[in-house]
Amino acid sequence: MTVSVTNHLNFRGDARAALEFYQSVFGGDITIVTYKDAQSVQVPSEANQVMWGQVAAKNGFRVMAYDVPSRMPWDEGKNAFFVSVRGDSDKEITALWEKLSVGATVAQPLAPSGWAPLYGMLKDRFGITWVLDVATQYKAS
Template sequence: MSISTVTHLNFRGDARAALEHYRSVFGGELVAITYADAGAVQDPAEADQVMWGQVASDAGFRVMAYDVPSGRAHARGEDPFFVSVRGDDADEVTRYWQALVAGGTVVQPLAPAGWAPLYGMVTDRFGITWVLDVAPHAG
């Protein structure tokens, strides 16, 4: 089993600009999937905002980001990040999930998603929000 953790930054409409800035600083490849790309548009005004984005460099720099949808509370500087845990084994990711849920609050249940075999979000008992998923290429 292989897992990786990445800081996942939260924005309100600025995710693409932030990712472009971080790419200019650290180099690497930028990938951005919009709410429209993922078929998850809740507000047409947000269709072109980033639902999932990442900059990854050959030197090892990694950061993920998204635009918090208007239906979810967000204030700049409050809840500015998540910790993303991505694995390639559904059973192991599920074990991490079960341990983090104990005493925590489920934000998004761990379940199949359009972009990953499993995806879920939980705020643990210490107030840290974790995003767990199984990499799309994994089975």
């Protein structure tokens, strides 16, 4: 069983610049998937914003980020990050989801998505937002 936990930072239009900056500081590889890449454009002006991005370095540094769509509330002090948990199998992620979801508010039910075999988002009983998914290879710009 392999589970990793990564900081997932939320921005309003600055995710690409932030990821590029973090890469310049920590090194590593950058991956950016735009709303357009994921075929998830709801507001045309946000098509090239970051739906999911990551910087991963050989030294172990890893950070993920995205641009919160304008249709969703965002406040740097209230919705500044998620805790992202990525596993290797549906079974592994489902088991963790079931435990985390006790007393939680589900924002996105755990289910297959256009970018992952299994993805879900919830706010736990302590007010922490968790994103769980099954790891996959990303093909993006």
